Amino acid sequence: MRRLVMLIGIVFVISIGSFYLIHLLPGDPAVVILGTGASPAAKAILFHQLGLDKPVYLQYFAWISNVARGNMGTSFISQSSVAATIRAALPIDLEIIVLSQILAFAAAIPAAMRSARKPDGALDRLLGASSFTLLSVPPFIIIVLLVLLISIKLGIPHTGPSSYVTLASDPIGNLESLSLPAFTLAIGSFVVYYRVLRSDLIATLQEEFITMARSKGLSQRRIMWRHAFRPSSVALLGTASVNIGGLLASGFVVQYLLAIPGLGYTLITAINMSDYLLVQGIVLTVSVGVVVINFIFDFIINIVDPRISRE
Amino acid sequence: MSEKLLIVKDLSTTFATAGGPLPAVDGVSFDLEQNETLGIVGESGSGKTVLSRTIMGLQPRTNVTVTGSATINGFEVVGASEKAKREIWGTEVAMVFQDPMTSLNPVMRIGKQIDEALRVRLGMDRAAAKARAIELLELVGIPSPVERYNAFPGQLSGGMRQRVVIATALACSPKLLMADEPTTGLDVTIQAQILNLLDELKERLKMSVILVTHDLGVVATRTSRIVVMYAGRIVETGNTRDVFYHHRMPYTRALLESSPKVSNLSHTRLTTIPGRPPNLLNLSDGCSFAPRCSYATDQCHLVRPPLQAADEPGHAFACWNPLPTTRGASSS
Numbered sequence: 001m002r003r004l005v006m007l008i009g010i011v012f013v014i015s016i017g018s019f020y021l022i023h024l025l026p027g028d029p030a031v032v033i034l035g036t037g038a039s040p041a042a043k044a045i046l047f048h049q050l051g052l053d054k055p056v057y058l059q060y061f062a063w064i065s066n067v068a069r070g071n072m073g074t075s076f077i078s079q080s081s082v083a084a085t086i087r088a089a090l091p092i093d094l095e096i097i098v099l100s101q102i103l104a105f106a107a108a109i110p111a112a113m114r115s116a117r118k119p120d121g122a123l124d125r126l127l128g129a130s131s132f133t134l135l136s137v138p139p140f141i142i143i144v145l146l147v148l149l150i151s152i153k154l155g156i157p158h159t160g161p162s163s164y165v166t167l168a169s170d171p172i173g174n175l176e177s178l179s180l181p182a183f184t185l186a187i188g189s190f191v192v193y194y195r196v197l198r199s200d201l202i203a204t205l206q207e208e209f210i211t212m213a214r215s216k217g218l219s220q221r222r223i224m225w226r227h228a229f230r231p232s233s234v235a236l237l238g239t240a241s242v243n244i245g246g247l248l249a250s251g252f253v254v255q256y257l258l259a260i261p262g263l264g265y266t267l268i269t270a271i272n273m274s275d276y277l278l279v280q281g282i283v284l285t286v287s288v289g290v291v292v293i294n295f296i297f298d299f300i301i302n303i304v305d306p307r308i309s310r311e
Numbered sequence: 312m313s314e315k316l317l318i319v320k321d322l323s324t325t326f327a328t329a330g331g332p333l334p335a336v337d338g339v340s341f342d343l344e345q346n347e348t349l350g351i352v353g354e355s356g357s358g359k360t361v362l363s364r365t366i367m368g369l370q371p372r373t374n375v376t377v378t379g380s381a382t383i384n385g386f387e388v389v390g391a392s393e394k395a396k397r398e399i400w401g402t403e404v405a406m407v408f409q410d411p412m413t414s415l416n417p418v419m420r421i422g423k424q425i426d427e428a429l430r431v432r433l434g435m436d437r438a439a440a441k442a443r444a445i446e447l448l449e450l451v452g453i454p455s456p457v458e459r460y461n462a463f464p465g466q467l468s469g470g471m472r473q474r475v476v477i478a479t480a481l482a483c484s485p486k487l488l489m490a491d492e493p494t495t496g497l498d499v500t501i502q503a504q505i506l507n508l509l510d511e512l513k514e515r516l517k518m519s520v521i522l523v524t525h526d527l528g529v530v531a532t533r534t535s536r537i538v539v540m541y542a543g544r545i546v547e548t549g550n551t552r553d554v555f556y557h558h559r560m561p562y563t564r565a566l567l568e569s570s571p572k573v574s575n576l577s578h579t580r581l582t583t584i585p586g587r588p589p590n591l592l593n594l595s596d597g598c599s600f601a602p603r604c605s606y607a608t609d610q611c612h613l614v615r616p617p618l619q620a621a622d623e624p625g626h627a628f629a630c631w632n633p634l635p636t637t638r639g640a641s642s643s
Contacts, residue, residue: 216431
């Protein structure tokens with residue numbers, strides 16, 4: 001409950017931040033809408049129409065009270081509803097992130113389990129070395145290499161730039177078109193999750209309760225999954241919670257490179273066009289999303305480790 | 312029923328460390344009858360914990376070499392695979408660990424930690440295992456066991472946790488219970504409760520118990536025989552009475568003298584053993600206790616004394632200059 005109040009407070013601060021930040025951006029909406037040759041009088045009329053002549057705090061209140069009612073305004077540029085634009089773009093981001101996280105966890109957990117069983121064994125060394133290599137390659141390089149290999153060499157459809165298809169029109173094609181971004185983001189997450197879980201597992205396996213589990217005559221497999229995994233996964237969840245926020249940002253770059261019309265692509269386009277309201281809306285949506293994700297992960301961590309909520 | 316439950320012969324455990332091989336247990340031999348309680352006594356670092364783990368084959372899986380033999384009810388533990396040892400763990404031999412704060416899984420309900428052994432090892436179904444786990448909690452004296460079944464270890468006191476550890480060890484009715492300093496982590500008032508509980512359970516369940524401790528007071532009334540360890544070796548062994556009253560090894564006497572006595576006046580300074588236990592990485596060829604022993608001669612520093620029989624049956628000691636036999640006059 002206390003956390004929920006905190007959550008609302010944080011969202012409020014974010015909304016002010018995202019609103020004010022936009023006003024620091026260079027660029028003039030009047031120039032974008034009316035063109036460079038517009039007369040000062042025409043500009044003044046437009047500013048008045050848009051409410052931009054009022055003090056910033058009044059602009060904020062006008063905006064936030066609309067946002068609270070689900071109305072994020074109408075873009076100066078495209079004349080379309082900001083909320084509708086975000087609603088169309090957001091599922092793409094969510095899909096990419098969910099896919100990438102499924103891939104990352106599905107690979108990182110078994111890999112860490114195997115590594116931790118024999119630290120410094122052949123498998124552990126191999127995974128350790130290759131994960132470091134992967135960590136040092138940024139996503140925008142990986143995606144370019146993947147496009148080169150998968151879309152151009154192998155010719156898998158819908159994987160190249162500007163070939164996005166929606167989930168509704170072609171589910172398989174949609175999966176294909178989001179597989180490269182999801183895979184690219186999964187690599188970074190995999191490396192982080194693998195390393196965090198591996199080191200925690202190794203520490204947990206030194207614990208006395210693992211020896212006790214052994215002394216009950218349990219199988220190695222059962223000890224790993226039933227006794228070692230859960231107490232070792234708290235740091236993993238904490239890391240994932242922070243990492244997913246960061247993924248939104250790397251997702252933006254990848255989306256932009258492949259022209260996938262998710263939030264990231266929309267945001268970068270909106271910034272280039274000084275589309276204030278749209279930028280504000282997206283920044284607010286993404287920030288709230290990150291806060292909510294953190295909140296959910298906190299909740300999960302409390303369930304996974306009962307010691308935390310008791311303290 | 313004179314068949315031995317446990318036979319330990321020339322058992323050695325050596326750890327590979329960065330500083331070279333570390334002989335934590337060196338050439339230990341003893342045996343244990345059915346339904347007997349044996350005490351293993353020694354200072355911290357004397358190898359008693361490693362010994363008890365090696366006997367049941369529970370030593371770490373890497374960087375360790377075990378030689379000799381330890382047979383539990385006919386099963387040779389030394390050299391057995393982890394898979395083979397799982398067959399005797401829980402059912403033939405079980406361990407009560409030293410510190411109940413660390414030996415229970417903090418994120419698993421205690422009931423689950425008990426009935427997991429029942430389900431995996433005895434093949435009980437969920438309901439039967441739960442019923443048996445609650446019975447076990449009751450057996451070890453946990454109040455309202457049905458509610459406690461769902462508690463996490465952090466919700467219980469140290470004494471209660473140690474009872475849970477004992478219940479877990481007893482789950483599959485082992486014939487041999489190894490209790491490794493079962494009361495060290497507990498308050499003094501709780502210590503006696505736990506020890507009495509172990510005693511009572513031993514009688515009720517017809518188990519043999521090995522009680523590992525640094526506290527001679529703990530073993531005095533509860534064991535029939537005692538093994539005194541120093542630097543990984545047995546330095547004296549015999550019936551509890553003989554070890555207490557007719558000990559020949561100066562180390563045993565030093566150990567006895569350093570435990571507080573009720574008859575002491577208050578503020579009596581406790582007797583201590585000068586020096587500290589030797590570094591196992593570079594032991595001398597002589598008696599390991601010689602550097603701290605007031606009776607030590609050149610021979611003690613140069614040649615290691617073998618275990619030799621004393622007057623009493625089953626009593627043996629390793630010393631070149633044993634204390635005079637104290638038959639007829641008790642020294643303690």
